[in-house]
Amino acid sequence: MLTLENVYTHYGKIEALHGISLEVNQGEIVSLIGANGAGKTTLLMTVCGDPRASDGRITFMGKDITETPTSEIMRSGIAIVPEGRRVFSGLTVVENLQMGAFFSDKSDFARTLEYVYDLFPRLRERHSQRAGTMSGGEQQMLAIGRALMSHPKMLFLDEPSLGLAPIIINQIFEIIGKLREEGMTIFLVEQNANQALRLADRGYVLENGKVVLQDTGANLLVNEDVRKAYLGG
Amino acid sequence: MRKNLPFALFTAVITLVLSLPILGLKLTHEGTKLVLEGATQSTYVYIFLAAAAVFLSQLFREQLNAAKAAVKPKGNILAKLMPPEEKRDMAGKIFFVVLLIAAVLIPFNTGRIWSDIATLALIYVILGLGLNIVVGLAGLLDLGYVAFYAVGAYSYALLSQYFGLSFWVCLPIGALLAATFGFLLGFPVLRLRGDYLAIVTLGFGEIIRILLNNLTSLTGGPNGIGGIPKPTIPMLQFDPEFSIVNLEFSRRAAEGNVAFHEFFGVPYDSSLKVVVLYLIALVLALVTIVIVRRLIRMPVGRAWEALREDEIACRSLGLNRTAIKLSAFTIGAAFAGFAGSLYGARQGHISPESFIFFESVIILAIVVLGGMGSQIGVMVAAVLVVLLQELSREFDEYRLLAFGMVMVLMMIWCPQGLIPMKRPHLQLKQE
Numbered sequence: 143m144l145t146l147e148n149v150y151t152h153y154g155k156i157e158a159l160h161g162i163s164l165e166v167n168q169g170e171i172v173s174l175i176g177a178n179g180a181g182k183t184t185l186l187m188t189v190c191g192d193p194r195a196s197d198g199r200i201t202f203m204g205k206d207i208t209e210t211p212t213s214e215i216m217r218s219g220i221a222i223v224p225e226g227r228r229v230f231s232g233l234t235v236v237e238n239l240q241m242g243a244f245f246s247d248k249s250d251f252a253r254t255l256e257y258v259y260d261l262f263p264r265l266r267e268r269h270s271q272r273a274g275t276m277s278g279g280e281q282q283m284l285a286i287g288r289a290l291m292s293h294p295k296m297l298f299l300d301e302p303s304l305g306l307a308p309i310i311i312n313q314i315f316e317i318i319g320k321l322r323e324e325g326m327t328i329f330l331v332e333q334n335a336n337q338a339l340r341l342a343d344r345g346y347v348l349e350n351g352k353v354v355l356q357d358t359g360a361n362l363l364v365n366e367d368v369r370k371a372y373l374g375g
Numbered sequence: 376m377r378k379n380l381p382f383a384l385f386t387a388v389i390t391l392v393l394s395l396p397i398l399g400l401k402l403t404h405e406g407t408k409l410v411l412e413g414a415t416q417s418t419y420v421y422i423f424l425a426a427a428a429v430f431l432s433q434l435f436r437e438q439l440n441a442a443k444a445a446v447k448p449k450g451n452i453l454a455k456l457m458p459p460e461e462k463r464d465m466a467g468k469i470f471f472v473v474l475l476i477a478a479v480l481i482p483f484n485t486g487r488i489w490s491d492i493a494t495l496a497l498i499y500v501i502l503g504l505g506l507n508i509v510v511g512l513a514g515l516l517d518l519g520y521v522a523f524y525a526v527g528a529y530s531y532a533l534l535s536q537y538f539g540l541s542f543w544v545c546l547p548i549g550a551l552l553a554a555t556f557g558f559l560l561g562f563p564v565l566r567l568r569g570d571y572l573a574i575v576t577l578g579f580g581e582i583i584r585i586l587l588n589n590l591t592s593l594t595g596g597p598n599g600i601g602g603i604p605k606p607t608i609p610m611l612q613f614d615p616e617f618s619i620v621n622l623e624f625s626r627r628a629a630e631g632n633v634a635f636h637e638f639f640g641v642p643y644d645s646s647l648k649v650v651v652l653y654l655i656a657l658v659l660a661l662v663t664i665v666i667v668r669r670l671i672r673m674p675v676g677r678a679w680e681a682l683r684e685d686e687i688a689c690r691s692l693g694l695n696r697t698a699i700k701l702s703a704f705t706i707g708a709a710f711a712g713f714a715g716s717l718y719g720a721r722q723g724h725i726s727p728e729s730f731i732f733f734e735s736v737i738i739l740a741i742v743v744l745g746g747m748g749s750q751i752g753v754m755v756a757a758v759l760v761v762l763l764q765e766l767s768r769e770f771d772e773y774r775l776l777a778f779g780m781v782m783v784l785m786m787i788w789c790p791q792g793l794i795p796m797k798r799p800h801l802q803l804k805q806e
Contacts, residue, residue, distance in 0.1 A: 192690070216693030224691050230684035233677075241681050244674060245693055292692070 143168045143327050144189070149198035151181075151188045160351045161198065171318070171328045175337040175372055176348035181329045183225055186300055187206045190222060191215050192254060196316070203295065217245050221294030222352065225301045227285040229272025235265055236293035238273050238284055242291030250293075251279040258287040263318060286317065303334045315341055335372035339363045340362060347372075383433035388434055391427040398422060447755070455464055478657055482650040490646070490653045492765050494721050497656040498714045499757040501663045503741040504750065507709025508667065510739065511748035512676065513703035514683030515565075516573040518735050519580025523553040523708040524561075525587060525730035526717020532600040534595070541621065542606035546659075546716045553712025554705045556583075560703040565697060580735055585728040599726025603719050605648050609634055624648035656717055663710055667750060670706065679703050680748070738777070744785055746792020755793055 144166040151159040158181050158332040166172045176182050188195050189202075195323060207215050216222070221242075231236050238290040239258060243251050259266040259330050270274060273284055279303045282302055299318065302310040315337050322328060322341075332338035342359035347368060355368065362368050381401040401412045409782045432439060447483060491615075500529035509517045515648060527549040528637045534548060564575045587594045594600065624647050628634040636643040670676050679700045682689050690696055719725050741760050745752030763781075767774050789795070 190691070211695075212690055213693050213695040216691060222691045224687055228685045228688035228691070230681050230688060231681060232684050237677065241677065242693055244678070288692070357689075 144329065145199075145201045146185075146189070147193045147198060147199045147201075149185075149188060151184055151193055152196045153184075153193065154169055159188065159195075160350050162348075162353055163198075163354060164346050166329050168341045169322070169325055169363050171322050171341055171359075173335075173342035173345040174348055174367075175332055175335040175338055175345060175362075177371070178312055178333070178350040178363075181351040183300055184350055184351075186222070186298055186331055189215075189298070190220070211371070214298060217292075219295035220298065221289035221292050221296070222298040223285045223289045223300060223302060225281075226304060227278070227281045227287070229273040229281050229284050232272060234270050234272055235276075235284055236269045237262060239265075239291050242288035247294050248293075254291055254293065258290055261286055261320070263291070267332060279306050279313070281312070282306060282314060283317075284316070289323075294326075296329065297321065298329045298331070300331045301333060302330070303332065303337070306371045309332075311337065335368070336363075339368075379436055380433050383430050386433050387426045387430035390429045391422065393420050394425065443523050460579060475661075476489070476695070479654070482653045487646040489650045490649045491721070492761065493647070494653045494656045494717075496654070496758045496761040496764075498718050498721070499659040499738070499741060499761050500660050500754050501710055501714040501717070502738045503745065503757040504663050504667050505714065506709045506738050507742050507745075507748065507750070508679070508710070509707035509752045510742050510748075511670065511753070512679040512683065513700060514679075515700060515703060516569060516571045517576045517707070518732075518739065519560075519576035519578070519583075520707070520711055520738050521730045521732070521735040522580040523585035523711035524555055524715040524718070524738075525583050525727070526553040526556050526708075527534040527712030528719040528725045528729070529587060529594060529715070530712070531716040531719040532603045535604055536600060536602075537590035540757070542716070542720055543609070546713065549716035550709040550712040553715065555708035557560055557705045557708025557711075558701060560708075561701045565700040565704065576638070577732065577735075580730075580732060584727050584730050584732075595726075597728070599724060600727070601724040603723050603725065604629070605652060605723070606720050608635075610638070612638075624651050632672050637648070649697075656721075657679070659713065659717060663713065664750065664754075667710075671750075674697070676701055740782065744782070744793060746795045747790060749794050752794035752796070759793075 146162050149159055149162045150157060150172065161303070162181075162185060164174075167369070171237075174182055174185065184193070187193060189200055189207075191210060195208055199206060201216075201217065202220065206216070207218070210218075216217070226316050229242060233241070236255075239255060240251075242255060245264055264280055265287055273281060276284065286297075286299070286302070292342075293297050301315050306314070311334065314365070318328060318330065319341055330338055330342065339359045339362050345357065345359050345362045347355035347362065353367065355362065357365065363373075382619055390543070399414045399419055401414055403412050438796075478493075483495050485493075500519070505523075506517065506520050509520070511514050520684075530549040530552045531542065531545040534545045540548075560576070560579050564572060564579075568576055588597055590596070605624060607617050607623050610622050612618050612620045620654050621639070622635045622638055624630045625631065625646070626634065626636050628637070634643075635641075635647065678689070678694055679702075680697060681692075681694070682699050686696055687701070719727070722729070737760060741756045742753055744760070745756030764774065765776070767777060770777070785792075
């Protein structure tokens, strides 16, 4: 569904990604793990076209999107839950969700809203509350809900567990699993390697802008190097 | 109280040290020499009284604070006066209708001067609402908004002077021209944010003013353009033949137009043209209010707000930030052009002097005072600012001081503005 072939990304003169190749197939959860500064978020942003890949090819659903404007990429069936949630804090929950459905069919809105509310009952309770006044976990749910409002074919999650309590993280990961069952393709970028790999069909390990390992999630979980580096021995 | 004593003494002494030389001593000329002279007896009395007041207020600080806390109302005073949420829509409508009737009646109850001031207030309402889109909703700090206002005013003045176009033709052209300028300025600067954007827009405002000042052959330079015609009103004529004539409200109509009093055969009334201008301004302000209201409720309005809140999130949802920012900038500028044309018609004479940086500051102050993004607030603030300016004409040199003080007090008491933007309030459900 999504393929990266030998992708390089530069920030000015500094090369952040050194020839990344990976693929995500329809209906999979693929996890990308790596330490701080390994280039996980850069990789995600490069797929979105900001920063642009300086070399290589990115294709999504058979279409080359390497040079497509960011706004078009984001409307072509990709939805991203950005790092640090980034909900519109002054807007209410409903308004946030409306923003998610900005380019979708208006007649479909009520149904999609109902779907998101069923997924996150918490959001239904808080529908007219300002997003900024909610807890971190609720904001994360809102960010995921907002991304789902556009009926994406593929969902990118950038560190959904960042700064959340373990019990909330479990809830979030449960929802991600549920989405997979519904057929959603998910690309998960996480530092929380344990949970990310447990959920994933396949995983990639990123180190200093390079993919150093790739395998099934289960295999990576028991991999000696991965255990040492990311799972605390 | 005991422990406050040293500090209270200290502050009193500071007060004396500061105010005695500043207020108590005077330099005067005596021939070619400067002589130091003491002030009058009463000045010294005042100084010592002030020092005593400082001393006592510091000494009884706790008691004063306690007293203040007792009388201080909780929350926003104006917001408290507002009717409850569920009735607000209805109450708002009634209030609006009453306000409208009052607004229509203003010129017939007050004199010519007040109608004129009210016209100015309405111009500022339009300006405030326009800038509110840019600053309040889209969150783009624009310190050169006056440039678009100038474009509107000059386009009407120039078009009527060189091509003899009427007010009603120039009005949309002025708005369109201002919008074009907004669009052109928007392209290069919208990649900037916050303070950088503010500085560039400030520069743009100055460029336009200096350009107008120096383009003497076209704009008359610092002398400006005079003799800008007042708006006419088209009217159906049946006699001698069926046609449309433009009614003028001056004593003698220009060629091709008909004077209002001659057309209707009523005695000439010089205040009529002020009244008519006011009513036109009222209609234009209403049009602005309606358009902006619609815009805010449209997806583009929501997009402006979202962009103000979080740019990255906006982009992640597939919104094109350049398009959104440009639309805010362009539409905001168009309203300034609108107001500018009206201003030209009201003044009859414009010069670069009217479009200085301070004018941008006032419009921005209106938006901030009213409450960023709040339409009602901006309207109220526009009227208040114009009224304050007019009422304080005698204390001209203290005007800025008062202005600054009001701003500071506002930021302390209601930092959200007079009437904060209406947003659904926090609803906590018990679980």
